[in-house]
Amino acid sequence: MSTSDQNGKSSEQPAMHTPPVVSQQEWEAARQQLLIKEKAHTRARDALAAERRRMPWMAVDNTYAFEGPSGRLSLLDLFNGRRQLIVYRAFYEPGVYGWPEHACRGCSMVADQVAHLAHLNARDTTLVFVSRAPQADIARLKAHMGWQIPWFTITDSFDADFGVGEWHGTNVFYRDGERVFRTYFINNRGDEQMGGTWNYLDITPLGRQEVWEDSPEGYPQTPTYKWWNWHDSYVDDAPPDRKWVEVSDAGEAAFRHRPSA
Template sequence: MEQLRVREKAATRELDAIAAQRRRLPMVELPDYTLVGEHGPVRLVDVFQGRRQLITYHHMWEVGAEWQCFGCTSYTAQFTRLEFLEPYDARYVIVAQAPTDELLAYRDRVGNRMEWYSTYDSPFGADVDAPRGGAFAADVFLRDGDTVYRTWHTTGRGSEQLTHTFELVDLLPYGRQEAWQDAPEGWPQDEGTSVRWLAPWEVAAGSAGYRAGACASSGPPHFASSSCSRAAPTV
C-alpha cells in the first residue's frame, strides 16, 4: 500500500506540473462567432455570461437520429450542479452540430441540466476541431473584454479529466472491466470498451438497467455478463 501511495503522490505532482504547463500554452484569438441557444442567437462572447473563462463540451451528433452518442449522453448527464464553477469565474456548456430545435428537444428528453448551444449554422465547431460528423471534444476559452481566446483542446481519453465517473470507477477493485484494462487473472472483463456505459434511453429513464436479475450471469456470482439485454425501447 505504501509503495502505491508513493506512486499516487508522484502522479498528483506530475498532474500539477502538467496543469502549470497548460496555463502557459499560447492562446489563439477567435473571431466573433454566433451560436444559437434556447433563447435564440448568441455571440460566443455572451455565452460566457460575464465570466472570464468557459469550457465547452462538443457533443457528437447524428442529425435526425432518435438517440445520440452513448458516451456523450451519459458523460454529460452527470453534471447536474455547476454553480461550483462560479467562484472560479467560469462556465461549462454543451455545444453540438445539431439543428437547434432537435438539440433542445434531445436535451429535455434525456433530462440533461446543462446549457446547450447549436453550432449547426456556425463555423465555430469546425474551427475548433469539432466539425459536423466529427468526434466529441472539449475546449477551454478565456475572455478579455469582447475578445475570446482559445486556450486548450482535447478529445478521446483526454476528456476523462473533466469527469468524476472514471475517477470513481478506477478506485473500485474491478475497475472499468473493459477489455484493455490490466487486471488480475480471473477478474471480470467485458469484450468491448463501453459495455457498461449508460445507454441514452437509460439516461432518459434514470435507470442504469443493471438491476438485480437484469443480467444473466455466465460465470461466478461476481461476474456480470456483458451480453445482458439493454436494447433501445421500441416505439
C-alpha cells in the same frame, strides 16, 4: 467459474487470476507502497496543470454564431459574463446513431458525468455543450435525459475551425473584455476524465485559483477550500463562511499530520 444467465442456464467463464489474499498488515504495507506512486502521480498532474496555465493563447477573431433557447448568440455571449468558457462539442444531429431520441452514446456518458455547474460558475467559469441539432430537439433530449447543461446549436464553421468537426472535443476560451482567446483543447481519451469540477478547472487558464497552485504572477487565487459552498448557496463576492473557514482550517491541520496524507 460457473455463472447463470437470465434463463437460469449455467455458462462457463475463464478463471480470473486474482491477487493473493493477505493479512491486514500485509495489505496495509502494499497500500503504502502503492501510495508513494499515487502521490508522485498527483504531483506530476499538478505540475502538468501548472504548465498548461502557461501555454500561449490564440486570438479568436471570428464572432461565430449559435442558436440558444432565447435566440441567436455569439461566442462571446456564451461566456455569460464570466472570464472562462469551456465548450464541449457533443454529437447530436441527423446521421448520429440514436438520432433523434438520443445523442452519441459517448457524448451522453460525458453529459451524465457533469457535476453541478454552480461550482464552476463560482470560479468565474462557464461550461456549455454545442451540437448541430436544432434547439427543439436539444430541449427534448435534455428533458428526457435529465441534463441541465446549457446547450447551443452550431450554425457556422465553429466545429471545423476548432478541431471538433468530425469527433468530440473540449475547447477552452478566455475573455478579456470583448477579446476572446483559445487557451486549450483536449479530445479523444482526454475527454474521458471530464465531468468533475476539478478536472474542468485544471484545463482552464486560471486553474482552481487556490493559493497552493503554481500559477503565473498576478493570477487570481484564494485560500484553499475556503470558497467551497453548497451548490445552492453561492453568492457573488460574498466572503467565505466563517464557520466553514474554521472547519476547513482544522481539517487541513489534521490532514497534514496524518502519516498517510
